[in-house]
Amino acid sequence: MLEGSPTPWSYVLIRLLFRFVLKIFYGTIVVEGLDLVPETGKPCIVCANHSNSLTDALLLVTSIPAKRRNMLRLTAKATQFGRRTLTSWLIESAGTVPIKRRKDNTDGKADNTDAMLKLMEALELGDAICLFPEGMSRFHPTIAPLKTGVARLVSDVLARNRNDPDFEVSVLTCSITYMHRQHFRSDVLVSFHPPMTFTPKNNPELLPPVDFDQIRSLTSEMQKIISAGTLDSPTWDLIRTAKLAARMYAPLGTFMTLGDYVRLIRQFLDAFKNAEQHTLPKDRGIEREGYLVLNTSDIFALQNDLKAYQDQLSHCGIKDDRIRRLLPRRTIFFRMLIRLLWSLCLFTISLPGLILWLPVFATTVYAVHSFKKTGPIFDTWDEIAQYKLIYGLISGLCVWFAAVALTWHIALVTVFLVPSLMWITLRWCEDAVSAFRAFTSLLRLLQVGKPTLKGMHEKRRELYNRVMDLATSSLGLPENPETHFALSGGKEKGRVRGSWDSRARYFSIKRRRKRDWNETLRLYDKVDYPVDDSE
CATH class of the missing domain: 3.40.1130.10 (Glycerol-3-phosphate (1)-acyltransferase)
Incomplete structure (x- = not known):
């Protein structure tokens, strides 16, 4: 060799x-x-x-x-x-x-x-x-x-x-x-x-x-x-819709790895792409291993109905999991109080570390804002992460050196203390943002009103039945996804094994437990994608 x-x-x-x-x-x-x-x-x-x-x-x-x-x-x-x-x-x-x-x-x-x-x-x-x-x-x-x-x-x-x-x-x-x-x-x-x-x-x-x-x-x-092996789609709307279908099939709380999640989305995405390309016969379903596979018209109709449902969710500022199980108003108020208090508590203890993070955030926001003006989305937005990494690295190192220089008499301590404080602050902020995002989601749930929520709940139930028909009959997925994904695989990275493991990871300083793989560090749920008219 x-x-x-x-x-x-x-x-x-x-x-x-x-x-x-x-x-x-x-x-x-x-x-x-x-x-x-x-x-x-x-x-x-x-x-x-x-x-x-x-x-x-x-x-x-x-x-x-x-x-x-x-x-x-x-x-x-x-x-x-x-x-x-x-x-x-x-x-x-x-x-x-x-x-x-x-x-x-x-x-x-x-x-x-x-x-x-x-x-x-x-x-x-x-x-x-x-x-x-x-x-x-x-x-x-x-x-x-x-x-x-x-x-x-x-x-x-x-x-x-x-x-x-x-x-x-x-x-x-x-x-x-x-x-x-x-x-x-x-x-x-x-x-x-x-x-x-x-x-x-x-x-x-x-x-x-x-x-x-x-x-x-x-x-x-x-x-x-x-x-x-990835989400290859002709449009962002198809990915958005496939993510919703995957989440309806395997709801929040399902113990699954990121790889399982991506492959699940991919299966729904392929079904919707095939429907758009009319690769299945329109007049009737076809048999496959004893199942009646949904025809193109049914899948295409489901895709459009899921898109309309997601549009309504986005307009209301809530996500599907809030509609899946409607909560009594008393329970909503109680959860809002808990989420708000927990969020304020975490933000409060994060303040010293956030002072260190402020120059990093300000530098990257300004750099990215200026860069976005240089060209269309398809030709510039692929470099946003690169800009954030480079400018975040430079500004982060500057903060570290400045903090050590200002505390030179105890530099042997601050050289390790500053990055440790910044990391634990980031972990606290992740949980704080998540708690506040849940609070705002519950608040919007109250603002929507009972009649609208009831109508969305009924619509979701009908869509859920159709998604399960597509998953089990056409895609060959198991009927009990929560049990299947919890038992499949081993202890590979990204997998949560049971409720105890889930709670332990929530308080881990190493990595935040993810219930929703679509989550980002945002005060709102990120489900939409930018649209560039030039593409």
């Missing part, structure tokens, strides 16, 4: 630094399939969907343990190089290879011969390289058609090593799913899939002269695998 390139010191620094920063910015980062990652010394091309600019690369770098791969050689658009910015320095010092894009050149041409040569040489040393086959990052619900560069790179490196029939190169596909990619304390799922392995001996079809259909076939297979 090859040894791989030595790890640059700057790469080690970046990996350690941004592992810390990402765990602060995102509430939970769940990584699946680490055992599938080829070890250092085995040539490997890591390919993932690309929807969050530099943050995608940082997630991959920090998700793969150093004991598995000593480094992941990145690629980035050439326009990121040569700038006098921290981002440019980070990219260049980590051994990143610049990739030219046609859209960045006035003549519409891009020669990446040198870049491909460097990547092939890295593979021949046993390195892992990272490529995003979409060729660009954008704020959009669907994965763009993959370019053929990865498949052609596999073909070229096999051709260079055709005299060694056992030379092996792997393509490791990965799906990255953000619940809300640009929002503080939202959640991320990183899923690695079984690698595709190629050798000159076993894959002569990829050796010159190559039939380009083989290149297209490999690219198509990669797109299929990556797409199947």
Whole structure:
């Protein structure tokens, strides 16, 4: 086995630094399939969907343990190089290879011969390289058609090593799913899939002269695998509706991992996409394993009715769980009091730490507000998380250094006390915001009025029956999701095992317990997505 390139010191620094920063910015980062990652010394091309600019690369770098791969050689658009910015320095010092894009050149041409040569040489040393086959990052619900560069790179490196029939190169596909990619304390799922392995001996079809259909076939297979592991949708509305259907099927309180949750949404999303594309017969249901599968018209009607129901929920400022079980007004008032007192208590003890966080929040808000003005949503919003990470890191370090300098006589204490206080403050604030969000939701519940709530409750009951029909008859999901997801799987990250474990995690200083994977650090429930008329 090859040894791989030595790890640059700057790469080690970046990996350690941004592992810390990402765990602060995102509430939970769940990584699946680490055992599938080829070890250092085995040539490997890591390919993932690309929807969050530099943050995608940082997630991959920090998700793969150093004991598995000593480094992941990145690629980035050439326009990121040569700038006098921290981002440019980070990219260049980590051994990143610049990739030219046609859209960045006035003549519409891009020669990446040198870049491909460097990547092939890295593979021949046993390195892992990272490529995003979409060729660009954008704020959009669907994965763009993959370019053929990865498949052609596999073909070229096999051709260079055709005299060694056992030379092996792997393509490791990965799906990255953000619940809300640009929002503080939202959640991320990183899923690695079984690698595709190629050798000159076993894959002569990829050796010159190559039939380009083989290149297209490999690219198509990669797109299929990556797409199947994330929420790939033609519109934001379909994702929004699929999330509602998933939550109605497996209500709040269901003990399930983030991976279970994403795959559940994906199943409903596929059903709604198929209905829109008219892939099922309209005139009648079809039989599958003894079940009557709902026809396209029924699923399409359910999708539209769920959208209308979610619109009504958004208008009222409440979420489906409040309609599922209507509460007596006396109970609502009592819960409002408890939530408000708990929220005020947590906010009060958080005040000293919030003073330290204030410069960080102010800096990132101002930077992001200015950046949003530079372009349309699809071309700028994918970089918001990157801006928040970079500006949050810089301002956070400044706060830390300033606090230590002002308390120099006890610097040995404050150098550890300040970041510890900021972290525990963040944990308290998460619970405080959650409690206040529950308080405002209960308040809106009172404002809606009994007649409207009763009508929404009846509507929800009818929609729930139709969702369960779709889930159990067409999608083959179990009839008792709460029992099924609680018993399935082990103690993997993100899974809550029973009520005692749930309560223990609520008070954990390490990580907040998530009842709702759609939750962010907002005073309101985030269910809608921005709409860009240019897309």
